[in-house]
Amino acid sequence: MSDAILFAVEEGMARLTLNRPARLNAFNADLAHAWKDATAEATSRADVKAILIDAVGPAFCAGGDVIDMATTMGASGGEITALAEVINAGIRSLTESAVPVVAAAHGTTA
Template sequence: MSELLFERQGGVAVITLNRPDSGNAFTLEMLADWERALRECIADAAIRAVVLTGAGRIFCSGGDVKRMARNAAAGQGPWDRSKYLTDHVHRIPLTVLELDKPYLVAVNGAATGAGMDMALMGDLRFAAESARFAESYIKVGFVAGDGGAWMLPRLIGTPKALEMLWTGDFVAAAEAERIGLVNKVLPDAELLPHTMAVAERLASGPTVAIRLMKRMVRQGAASSFPEALAFAASCVGVVSGTEDYREATAAFAEKRKPAFQGR
């Protein structure tokens, strides 16, 4: 996977967008490799957490604007543009939606347009001090085509989301943390080590409980409170039958650190 690197470090899988000379802008090859990597993360029980980051000084600049301009000049029609999104770009958020394992994003530099939207898909987002964010679609007369208009207001509220979408202005890392766009800002050199430490902590935790909590949060966002309680009761029934639950309760009673097995 030359345009996308995929490696494992224990129970953590690391996906690295690897077109640093092009701002890690999407290509068809990168998108296909990205989906395959996510599918492997979903299917492989040994992978318990996933980290996404970018190579070089830019996290992701989203779609390749130069390619878009060439396509427009060549007469690419609305149907072709729509099909490019649904058949390629949208495969990433839809696959992420199937991933019930922790998905952490380490934003190592500028995240713009669809690149910012890809960062929004993380369960947790950590940013380098040099990171900055922009819903830059408006700068090229475009709209957010990769889920940003759905995800962003749910994270930072409608007025701030519309401000970012309508202006395309950059938001610095410190401001992103203040408005809840990222969980934490770190010195550039500490970004990936910190993100990996969090991922490793989650990967060594009670796997079933962690995955069920992610499902509960996601379903709760689209459920009534009684429905959420009913789902919670079902999850409690499942998790209480796991080896990790028995180990955790025994360790608590014995005043020792539990040794989770992920089952």
């Protein structure tokens, strides 16, 4: 798994920690794919009874990293749409699961 998300399971709790503090944990492609993978793993493991989502640094999540998107993605918008689908797949993993989820949001939260 990418360093963009720290993932650990301890005593039945999965902890997903957004780890892009220099960019206020804004989503780029790396974080989006790590998010999708981490949420899928956390919600599919039998030993996970709860999920905690938190973040490193002064902000929980500033949304999408528009500077990164502007410099790495095409102008047509298709790549941004595809990236949004990756992020949404992670959200669906959480909302469609029976596992309780708690977000320890602080600072900027988008």
